[in-house]
Amino acid sequence: QKEVEQNSGPLSVPEGAIASLNCTYSDRGSQSFFWYRQYSGKSPELIMFIYSNGDKEDGRFTAQLNKASQYVSLLIRDSQPSDSATYLCAVVFWGGPNAGGTSYGKLTFGQGTILTVHP
Amino acid sequence: DGGITQSPKYLFRKEGQNVTLSCEQNLNHDAMYWYRQDPGQGLRLIYYSQIVNDFQKGDIAEGYSVSREKKESFPLTVTSAQKNPTAFYLCASRDRTNEKLFFGSGTQLSVL
Numbered sequence: 001q002k003e004v005e006q007n008s009g010p011l012s013v014p015e016g017a018i019a020s021l022n023c024t025y026s027d028r029g030s031q032s033f034f035w036y037r038q039y040s041g042k043s044p045e046l047i048m049f050i051y052s053n054g055d056k057e058d059g060r061f062t063a064q065l066n067k068a069s070q071y072v073s074l075l076i077r078d079s080q081p082s083d084s085a086t087y088l089c090a091v092v093f094w095g096g097p098n099a100g101g102t103s104y105g106k107l108t109f110g111q112g113t114i115l116t117v118h119p
Numbered sequence: 120d121g122g123i124t125q126s127p128k129y130l131f132r133k134e135g136q137n138v139t140l141s142c143e144q145n146l147n148h149d150a151m152y153w154y155r156q157d158p159g160q161g162l163r164l165i166y167y168s169q170i171v172n173d174f175q176k177g178d179i180a181e182g183y184s185v186s187r188e189k190k191e192s193f194p195l196t197v198t199s200a201q202k203n204p205t206a207f208y209l210c211a212s213r214d215r216t217n218e219k220l221f222f223g224s225g226t227q228l229s230v231l
Binding site for chain 1: 150152154159160161162163164167169175177178209211213218219220222223224225
């Protein structure tokens with residue numbers, strides 16, 4: 001089982017719609033969660049980070065975290081063509097029931113979901 | 120300006136050759152990371168370091184080596200044992216106070 005898994009893409013939505021991106025993680029010791037956006041040939045850029053259960057909103061972006069179900073999602077409202085990119089979910093492992101000293105601080109990414117917003 | 124500097128931007132490796140990718144940060148971050156990205160793929164963790172003189176293997180460490188002799192520097196060596204080194208390599212450092220990850224601009228490594 002992959003440590004961090006994202007919903008398979010590519011995802012295509014019309015302009016103005018809501019894009020929903022999902023991510024699940026396997027280790028309950030994970031406590032910090034991030035969403036990055038990456039344009040082709042560029043470095044990832046941070047969009048959102050979330051630590052606590054519930055929703056966190058920033059402009060058109062909303063991150064949702066459910067630790068019991070071990071998933072984190074990103075909603076993009078009023079999607080724009082400029083939102084077309086690869087979205088990466090990242091998880092930091094800090095410890096937990098299966099904590100191992102050598103894994104402390106390990107930051108793992110999912111495989112990414114390609115989003116296309118068409119006019 | 121504070122940031123992470125990766126060099127070179129493009130690198131070519133000959134068969135059987137070791138090459139070293141540079142990563143320097145002046146953000147005073149303790150943690151640093153190396154990732155590999157293949158076309159159309161996510162980021163896979165090669166090595167990471169939480170503190171000077173200590174580092175841990177990631178998920179795909181075979182054929183790579185690192186050192187962390189200074190807080191600012193975390194060079195990655197791609198050895199001849201890495202049979203498929205062509206990829207985009209990203210270095211990152213993390214701010215312990217808010218845990219955000221900052222990326223360098225990447226190095227594209229190709230085999231001649």
